[in-house]
Amino acid sequence: MLRAVQKPGRYVGGERGAVHKDKNAVKLRFAFCFPDVYEVGMSHLGMKILYAVQNAEPDVWCERAFAPWFDMREQMLQYNAPLCALESGDPLRAFDVVGFTLQYEMSYTNLLYMLDLGGVPLLSKERGEEDPIVVAGGPCVCNPEPMADFVDLFLLGEGEQMNVELCRFLIRAKEQGWDRAKTLREAAGIEGVYVPALYTVKYNKDGTIASVTPKRGAPMPVRRRIVADMDAAPFPQQIPVPMIETVHDRASVEVLRGCVRGCRFCQAGFIYRPFRAKRAETIDRQARELCRSTGFEELSLLSLSTSDHPEIEPLLDRVLDWTESGKVSLSLPSLRIDSFSDELVEKISRVRKSGLTFAPEAGTQRLRDVINKNIDEEEILRGCRTAFEGGYTVVKLYFMMGLPTETDEDVAGIAALAQKIVDLYYSLPTKPKGKSVSVSISCACFIPKPFTPFQFAAQDTKEEFDRKQKLLRESVKSRKISVSWHDASTSFIEAALARGDRRLGKVILEVYRSGGIFDSWDEGFSLNRWLAAFRKCRRDPAFYANRARSFEEINPWDMFDYGVDKQFLIREYRRATEEQLTTPKCSEHCSGCGIVKFTGRKCFD
Amino acid sequence: MTDLRLHFSKTFAARYISHLDLMRTMTRAIRQSGLKAWYTEGFNSHLYLTFALPLSLGFESLCETCDIRLLEEESCDPAEVIPRINAGLPFGIEVFNCGEARFKPGEIAYARYICELADAEFSCGKIQDAACALLAKSEIPAQKKTKKGGMRTLDLKPLIHSYKVYVEGENCYIDLTVSAASDNALNPNLVLDQIFEPLGRMPDHILVKRTQILTRDMKNFE
Incomplete structure (x- = not known):
């Protein structure tokens, strides 16, 4: 075979x-x-x-x-x-x-x-x-x-x-x-x-x-279960080392669990609460053991937001101390743009200068406030300036389309922000000589997910996504900016499944019976197959994906206690529609999400 | 710095590890061994490794080599080096010897392969007859893919140094010594394709094992 x-x-x-x-x-x-x-x-x-x-x-x-x-x-x-x-x-x-x-x-x-x-x-x-x-x-x-x-x-x-x-x-x-x-x-x-x-x-x-x-x-x-003490949580010293190249072909160590931010679209930011960081010492020891036992040439420090680690700089100093001499390159995914300081650039640039990826998520300040992203344009431009001055010329920006309250102005704002970053590059006297800048925009379709404040929101229809994607393409004027986006039909089905109930089991079975496998791959996904299965089982995907839900409605996931109160999610949803920020960091100000009651202890000393 | 030639086998499931993946696997094994080896000094510094004669995907081998460079302070004692590297290698890849490189890869002239063949329908005798009939010809024209994607006709006969066909147990074996010079190497799959063309399909079971890499003087490549 x-x-x-x-x-x-x-x-x-x-x-x-x-x-x-x-x-x-x-x-x-x-x-x-x-x-x-x-x-x-x-x-x-x-x-x-x-x-x-x-x-x-x-x-x-x-x-x-x-x-x-x-x-x-x-x-x-x-x-x-x-x-x-x-x-x-x-x-x-x-x-x-x-x-x-x-x-x-x-x-x-x-x-x-x-x-x-x-x-x-x-x-x-x-x-x-x-x-x-x-x-x-x-x-x-x-x-x-x-x-x-x-x-x-x-x-x-x-x-x-x-x-x-x-x-x-x-x-x-x-x-x-x-x-x-x-x-x-x-x-x-x-x-x-x-x-x-x-x-x-x-x-x-x-x-x-x-x-x-x-x-x-x-x-x-x-x-739901949580691990109380991340330093004491088991972490493998040895793992199966793949012989063929994998997608993330490197040693990975988790540095923290949970997130202090509270971006309103982000499921991971709510379902992994509370915030628990491993001590720098623990991370350093685990990373060193893992690199030694596997022989990997690359180390990744993983989390939802690695730069929010309370000891990020001492941690990097510790790790860089042996990675450099041991020919291990360090990668830090999930850096927030506002944390991108000269010191951090200097530290990560010592290893390898590849591209940088940031996630402003929305094109205008209004919409970034709606999602509680807590980043303003000045911070984005400052982060990019630091990157350019540190020798970077490729910046990748993640955005989401179809966020609640989004208007055409917000969509055009994505292109405008990318243009400002290009202009910033050319205005810098210190830009790398003879090099052109490249800003790529990657645009995902917003999917309302359970246990987020946006769990009540309707997803945009496919027609609306298609129209907005066209608008974005037309708003981009510079050839230094490239745009890519997710397929809206996959996101539509994903949205239906994410907030689906147990009656969707029949649909999933029907899709499988009619040949559907590898739906997360272009080679496998077929919108028509899904639509046919929904029709055959007399269910409507739009009921799950495109319908706004009242606060009183019993959601299929309301019977699970993930530690975050539904009342908190309702409060957050209301604040979102009022364009109100909640908190930059829960370590600075508790937003009362309910996790303290769930765990029975304060998240921060 | 000392150049060190590792001799290793690649058998069982490891025969499905491609050449590129083998390089990655060997790199990680040497890194985890803690042996201080030399890294190239280019823009993309990487561990220096040279494999003399890449092996086709799916073939087993008892005679692969990989050259590395150890820094001065490292011991080259096989009793120490071999277990340290083997501790980092997957099932099926095993270093069994190491030492100084006697020959340069350019001196490789031949490779010997033993092809084990069996089929539910074709008897061993039938396979044997087909093999003997083909190999006895004075010319064996075959289509070979060129690097540009086209096809060209190639005579395999001059590339076959010697052969033996025999039946043992349930299998038919073809013991083939063919050219392996860098500009003129013959993949035994091409020979097998020709043997089975008259039978209409390839047999159920094919296991090709490289057993020797040889110089022009028929000395083992060491």
């Missing part, structure tokens, strides 16, 4: 750092599945952490599986070969647990695809005593409802402790000889575990949710 496919290295395993155990000597076998290709899944830090955490249990063997690309699928179907985990080469159906991480909604069909290829019945209710328990975690499960038909239990929140507790629980359940129904019922007692079969949802005539009722003492709301 492997002779006939592109990049066979995706399918062979055998990487150094992969964990092999004797399958007859362990009590629980866990197949950790990433519903995308190997190169994407192997770039994901969370999977590596949980792989290490679960394998640290001597009687648990956690293996990996990824979605085979189209060419490999053809081969597997031809030879009737099931999808197997990389370590043991055993099919998914042979495992006790098949676990997925749901990082983006467009990977939902791939969960079905992997189960199907792995020989596991797709519907939870069709699985028997011999079938694996199918579990799923990751950011998307803050609204897991569209996947409720396929997943036996969801793991809400951070997995470092919860996954181990689940494994230990399932070993006990096996030893007790519990059947599947009892096992799932009892599992609902683990904090963070949500078993969808234990809840009944009723609907109003207008299609909105009337009530959600737990059965058999299942918890309501279901609380």
Whole structure:
């Protein structure tokens, strides 16, 4: 089979750092599945952490599986070969647990695809005593409802402790000889575990949710899990080192979790609260160990906003101290433009000068205030000036289109801001000699997400997005500025799934049955296939994507407690429409989001 | 600085690691070994590595080489170097020897491949007959892709130094020694394609293993 496919290295395993155990000597076998290709899944830090955490249990063997690309699928179907985990080469159906991480909604069909290829019945209710328990975690499960038909239990929140507790629980359940129904019922007692079969949802005539009722003492709301102490949280010293090039082919260390900012569109900024930074010392030690054990040539310090680390400069000094001599290049994704100081430029430029990426998100000050971005134009231009003076000539800017209250003026403002940056470059006497500037605008379509203040907002229609994208293209006058944008039809489906309810399970199944896989790829996505499936199941994607929701409406995710109050989200939504900022940083002023009540302790000393 | 030639094998699943990925893998293995090796000094400084004769994707090999440069202070003792590098290599890639480079890559003239073949439908005898019939010809014209994307006809016969065809157990084996000079190397896949053309398709099982890299005087490339 492997002779006939592109990049066979995706399918062979055998990487150094992969964990092999004797399958007859362990009590629980866990197949950790990433519903995308190997190169994407192997770039994901969370999977590596949980792989290490679960394998640290001597009687648990956690293996990996990824979605085979189209060419490999053809081969597997031809030879009737099931999808197997990389370590043991055993099919998914042979495992006790098949676990997925749901990082983006467009990977939902791939969960079905992997189960199907792995020989596991797709519907939870069709699985028997011999079938694996199918579990799923990751950011998307803050609204897991569209996947409720396929997943036996969801793991809400951070997995470092919860996954181990689940494994230990399932070993006990096996030893007790519990059947599947009892096992799932009892599992609902683990904090963070949500078993969808234990809840009944009723609907109003207008299609909105009337009530959600737990059965058999299942918890309501279901609380998400968090790790209290990031310095004590397990972090792998060794990880499987891929042999083929992955998307993020480098050692990654998480520097902090949560975010102090509160940008109103950003789901990650709310569902990962509270803000918890690792100490510089911890990060430095973990990064050094990981680089040593893997031999990676590049190190990335990851977080939602790395420059918000309270010890960012001492941290960089510490890390640069050994990365430079060890020929490791350092990358810092997610830098805020207002943190881009001369000192920071000097430090990161010592390694390698590539392009810089900033995210102003909106083109005008009015709209940046609506989203609580807390960056003004002066700061953007100052950040760019610092970059240009530091020798950078390529700047990439991220924007979002279709944000609540957006007008044509805001769209044109994106082009105007890019033009100001180009003009700034040419006005600088200190600009790099003989070099031209390049400003690229990357424009995503705004998608309202659960647990954000904008969860109540309607998404723009595809027609509106198309019109605005055309307007933006026409507003750009300089050839130094390039514009790229996301496909509005993918964003439309993503929006429907993000705020969908459990009735969408039928749609997802229908899309899969009619050939839909790899929906996050141009090679896989088909708007027509999705629309046909929605029609066939008598559901309207616009009901989920393009409808503004009242504050009183019961949302499918209202039954989950992620620590952020709905009242806070309502307050924030109102402030947004009034163009009011809330707080530059919650470390300076608490905005009262509810997380303190949730954790029972202050976020900052 | 000391030039050191690593001799390694590439077998099992590792045969699906491409040449580019092999370079990345070897770089990381040497980096994690902690051995102080030389980096190039250009704009994009990288660890200096030279592979004498790239191996086709899907082939196994018992005789690959990779040259590195160690800084003065490093020991070149194989007993120390080999385990440190192997600790960083994936399953299927294993350094089994290292030492001074006796020959330059330009001195490579031949490579020996053993092709293991089997098929559910074609018997070993049938495969053997097809192989012998082809290899006995005085001319073996074949179509070869040129770098520009076109096709040209090439006579494989002068590129085949020697061969032996035999059946053992369930498999038919073709032991082929072919030209591997940099300007005139023959990929054994081209020979296999010609052998199976009259049979209409390739066999189910093909495993090509490179067993020797040789100089013009038929000395092992060391």
